[in-house]
Amino acid sequence: MSRGIALVRRPSSRLAEGLVTHIERSTVDVDLARRQHDAYCAALADAGWSVLDVVPADHCPDSVFVEDTVVVSGSRAILARPGAPQRRPEVAGTESAVRAVGLEVDKITSPGTLDGGDVLQIGDTVYVGQGGRTNGSAIRQMRGLLPDRRVVAVPLGRVLHLKSAVTALPDGTVVASPGLVDVGIFPAVRTVEEGAGCHVICLGGDKVMISAAAPKTTSLLEDLGFTPVVVDVSEFEKLEGCVTCLSVLVPGVTGPHH
Numbered sequence: 001m002s003r004g005i006a007l008v009r010r011p012s013s014r015l016a017e018g019l020v021t022h023i024e025r026s027t028v029d030v031d032l033a034r035r036q037h038d039a040y041c042a043a044l045a046d047a048g049w050s051v052l053d054v055v056p057a058d059h060c061p062d063s064v065f066v067e068d069t070v071v072v073s074g075s076r077a078i079l080a081r082p083g084a085p086q087r088r089p090e091v092a093g094t095e096s097a098v099r100a101v102g103l104e105v106d107k108i109t110s111p112g113t114l115d116g117g118d119v120l121q122i123g124d125t126v127y128v129g130q131g132g133r134t135n136g137s138a139i140r141q142m143r144g145l146l147p148d149r150r151v152v153a154v155p156l157g158r159v160l161h162l163k164s165a166v167t168a169l170p171d172g173t174v175v176a177s178p179g180l181v182d183v184g185i186f187p188a189v190r191t192v193e194e195g196a197g198c199h200v201i202c203l204g205g206d207k208v209m210i211s212a213a214a215p216k217t218t219s220l221l222e223d224l225g226f227t228p229v230v231v232d233v234s235e236f237e238k239l240e241g242c243v244t245c246l247s248v249l250v251p252g253v254t255g256p257h258h
C-alpha cells in the first residue's frame with residue numbers, strides 16, 4: 001500500500017549553473033548528481049512512496065529543487081511564486097503534475113513571492129520563513145488560503161530558506177541550527193551542530209531521511225528511536241540544496257507511478 005505520491009524532478013543538464021547565495025560556488029558533477037537523484041528516488045520508493053516525475057525543465061538549472069515550486073496541504077496545492085525570478089518558469093510543470101494527481105490548485109500572486117523551502121508544516125501550524133525569497137505579502141496570502149491553520153512568520157538570518165535551518169521530526173520536535181533562525185519561535189527545539197543535520201524528511205512511521213553529511217545527527221536520530229534513511233546529496237548541497245528540496249510528499253494520494 002502506497003503512503004502517497006512523492007513528486008520529484010530530474011536534475012537539469014545545466015544543474016551546475018544553479019543559484020548560490022550564502023555559500024561559495026564549487027564544481028558540481030552533474031553525472032554524480034543524476035546518480036544521487038536516482039538513489040534518492042529509490043529511497044523514497046523503499047519507504048513506500050509512489051515516485052512521480054514532474055516534467056523535466058532542462059532549461060531551468062534549479063528545477064530539481066521541486067519543493068520550492070509548491071506547498072501541499074491536505075488536498076490543496078498552493079503554487080509558489082519563487083523569489084528568484086529566474087526560477088518562476090519552473091512552476092508551470094509542477095502545476096500540471098499537481099492537477100494530474102487531483103489536488104485543488106491555488107497560487108501565490110504578485111507582489112507576493114514565496115519558495116516552498118520556506119514553508120514548514122507542523123500539525124495545524126504553518127511556519128513561513130520571511131527573508132530573501134519569501135515576503136510579507138505571500139505570508140498574508142497564505143493566511144487567506146489556509147484559514148484553518150495558524151500561519152507563523154519566521155524572519156530569517158543569513159540562510160536561504162526556513163527549511164535550510166529547521167525541519168520537524170515525527171514527534172513534532174524540530175532539529176534546528178541555532179545561528180540561522182530564532183529557534184525560540186518553535187515549541188520543542190533540538191539544536192544540532194551539523195549544517196545538514198537540520199534537514200530531515202519524515203517518510204512515515206519512524207523513518208527519517210537525512211543527508212550523509214550529518215553523521216552525528218544521524219546517530220542522534222537513532223538514540224531518539226527513529227530509523228534514519230541516509231542519502232548522499234553532496235552535489236545538491238553544493239547549490240544550497242538539501243534532502244527536503246528534492247521532493248514534495250503528497251500523503252494518501254495514489255496516481256501515475258515513476
Ligand SMILES: NC(=O)NCCC[C@H](N)C(=O)O
Nearest residue numbers: 018019065117239240241245
Ligand atoms: N528548498 C530548498 O532548500 N531549495 C534549495 C534551492 C537551491 C537553489 N540553488 C536556489 O538557490 O534556489
